[in-house]
Amino acid sequence: xxxxxxxxxxxxxxxxxxxxxxxxxxxxxxxxxxxxxxxxxxxxxxxxxxxxxxxxxxxxxxxxxxxxxxxxxxxxxxxxxxxxxxxxxxxxxxxxxxxxxxxxxxxxxxxxxxxxxxxxxxxxxxxxxxxxxxxxxxxxxxxxxxxxxxxxxxxxxxxxxxxxxxxxxxxxxxxxxxxxxxxxxxxxxxxxxxxxxxxxxxxxxxxxxxxxxxxxxxxxxxxxxxxxxxxxxxxxxxxxxxxxxxxxxxxxxxxxxxxxxxxxxxxxxxxxxxxxxxxxxxxxxxxxxxxxxxxxxxxxxxxxxxxxxxxxxxxxxxxxxxxxxxxxxxxxxxxxxxxxxxxxxxxxxxxxxxxxxxxxxxx
Numbered sequence: 001x002x003x004x005x006x007x008x009x010x011x012x013x014x015x016x017x018x019x020x021x022x023x024x025x026x027x028x029x030x031x032x033x034x035x036x037x038x039x040x041x042x043x044x045x046x047x048x049x050x051x052x053x054x055x056x057x058x059x060x061x062x063x064x065x066x067x068x069x070x071x072x073x074x075x076x077x078x079x080x081x082x083x084x085x086x087x088x089x090x091x092x093x094x095x096x097x098x099x100x101x102x103x104x105x106x107x108x109x110x111x112x113x114x115x116x117x118x119x120x121x122x123x124x125x126x127x128x129x130x131x132x133x134x135x136x137x138x139x140x141x142x143x144x145x146x147x148x149x150x151x152x153x154x155x156x157x158x159x160x161x162x163x164x165x166x167x168x169x170x171x172x173x174x175x176x177x178x179x180x181x182x183x184x185x186x187x188x189x190x191x192x193x194x195x196x197x198x199x200x201x202x203x204x205x206x207x208x209x210x211x212x213x214x215x216x217x218x219x220x221x222x223x224x225x226x227x228x229x230x231x232x233x234x235x236x237x238x239x240x241x242x243x244x245x246x247x248x249x250x251x252x253x254x255x256x257x258x259x260x261x262x263x264x265x266x267x268x269x270x271x272x273x274x275x276x277x278x279x280x281x282x283x284x285x286x287x288x289x290x291x292x293x294x295x296x297x298x299x300x301x302x303x304x305x306x307x308x309x310x311x312x313x314x315x316x317x318x319x320x321x322x323x324x325x326x327x328x329x330x331x332x333x334x335x336x337x338x339x340x341x342x343x344x345x346x347x348x349x350x351x352x353x354x355x356x357x358x359x360x361x362x363x
Contacts, residue, residue, distance in 0.1 A: 003232060004211065008202035008254040019195035026188035033173035033181045041135050044168070045089050053166060057173060059135040062086060064127065065111040069096070070148035079104070083145055084111065085152070088164055096141060096149060096167030097134070100177075103170055106132045136170040202254055210258040210297060211249075239306040241287065241299060245317065248289060250299030257289055257297035264318045265345045266290035266333065268325035269307045270298070287311070288325075292345065294337055320345045 036057045044060035047053055064087070071082040081100045084107060088095040099107045113130040116122025141149060146165055153163050171177050176184070205212065211228060218224035232249065235242045241250040249258045270286045285301040287310055301307045315323045322329065322344050332340045 004208050004249075004251075004256050005203055005205060007251050008207035008256065009199070011251065011254045012198045012202050016195050016198045019191045019198065023188045023191035023195060026184045026191065029176065030181050030184035030188055033176055034185065036173050037178075037181070045087075047089070047138075049088065049093055049164060053138050053164075054140055055174065056138045057136075058138060058168065059133060061131060061133050062110065063131055064114050065097070065107060066094075066114070067152070068111070069152035070145060082107070083149075083167060085163075086168070092162050093164055094162055095138070095164045096145065098145075098167045098169045100170070106130075107170075134168065134170050136168050137172040137174055138166050138168055139172075141165050141167050207254045208256045208258070210295070211256055214258065214260070239303075239309065240301050241310055243314070243317070248314075250287070250289075252286065252298035252300055255297075257299045259289060259291040259295070259297065261318060262320075263292040264289060264314065264321045265292050265341060266296075266322045266329070267311055267314050267318070268323065269304075269311065270325070271304070290333065292341065296333070 039057075041057045041059035044058040047056060047058060066085040068082050068084045072080045074080050079101060081098055082104055084097045084099065085094055086097045087093070097107070110127070110130040110132065113122055113127045117124060117127050145167065149163070149165070150160075153160050173181055201207070215221050215224045215228065228247065231244065231247045232242070235244050235247075237250075241248070243249065243261060245261055247258065248261050248264060249256065251257065266288075267290070268288050270288050272284045272286075274282050274284065283304075285304050285307050287299040287301055287307050288296060289299065290296045301310075311323050314321060329340070332343075
């Protein structure tokens with residue numbers, strides 16, 4: 001059954017490749033920040049500001065916050081983020097610090113403690129208690145933030161050279177945040193696991209459950225296996241289907257449809273219309289095969305004409321099978337299977353023949 005497994009694998013390859021591609025993209029997003037986290041942040045106060053500081057991953061025990069110079073709001077007026085002024089080093093430089101709403105409580109607590117201390121209503125101990133550690137990535141300020149930053153500096157009438165046009169984006173690792181990195185990494189691992197699963201599953205033989213069920217239920221499993229292997233080897237596949245007086249076999253996606261020809265009770269065409277924006281873009285066709293054990297299996301077909309040709313041949317090869325679909329037959333098959341069998345399968349005599357085209361018993 002190696003050939004059947006390869007057919008199942010081939011049908012799974014597009015999905016497997018898609019999962020692999022998406023997982024690689026997600027890993028591409030997640031791994032650089034992950035490596036930065038593993039390497040660890042640089043101490044903010046050890047940064048050489050004469051060099052390129054864009055994208056540096058840094059951390060610092062924040063001693064004070066001087067003020068905020070701008071904030072971003074949602075449409076309802078609630079604060080989304082706020083940008084503060086902090087020390088870039090202990091001696092001279094300053095830079096901004098962008099804090100998102102979820103991380104603002106500590107920043108606001110430290111800013112309030114500093115204001116209270118500077119106006120004489122607070123204490124140095126309160127400032128010390130409000131101090132906390134921040135970690136993030138240094139990025140150049142966008143133009144809108146830079147405009148508000150310069151306005152604040154000019155209004156304060158201070159040394160503008162000391163105020164660097166950069167801000168520390170708290171909890172950012174490169175261009176993403178910690179939560180984003182974790183989400184990307186988890187999704188990438190899940191998709192990779194899915195790709196491996198869809199690669200291994202067809203090769204495990206699980207897609208050939210109908211074949212394995214037939215072999216397992218046979219009195220002599222080894223003889224049944226040899227008979228199936230001979231059928232698969234010597235009966236050619238024509239337009240997506242192998243069949244003779246013994247077996248019928250085809251692929252419905254990754255699943256192998258398989259059954260004994262003499263136990264076929266119903267065969268009909270199933271067409272699915274695929275639409276996009278209410279416009280029909282394509283139709284997919286399938287040959288539906290129902291057997292005396294109550295199973296209904298699907299075989300994918302490339303063309304409508306292939307299905308019709310196979311139905312004509314099956315009508316000749318399987319005189320006890322009903323050919324064609326109706327809602328009434330479908331309802332009877334699902335709700336009163338014994339009555340369905342009595343329509344033709346039990347009523348007609350066994351007239352199986354191998355007088356198929358070519359005189360070999362194979363179509």
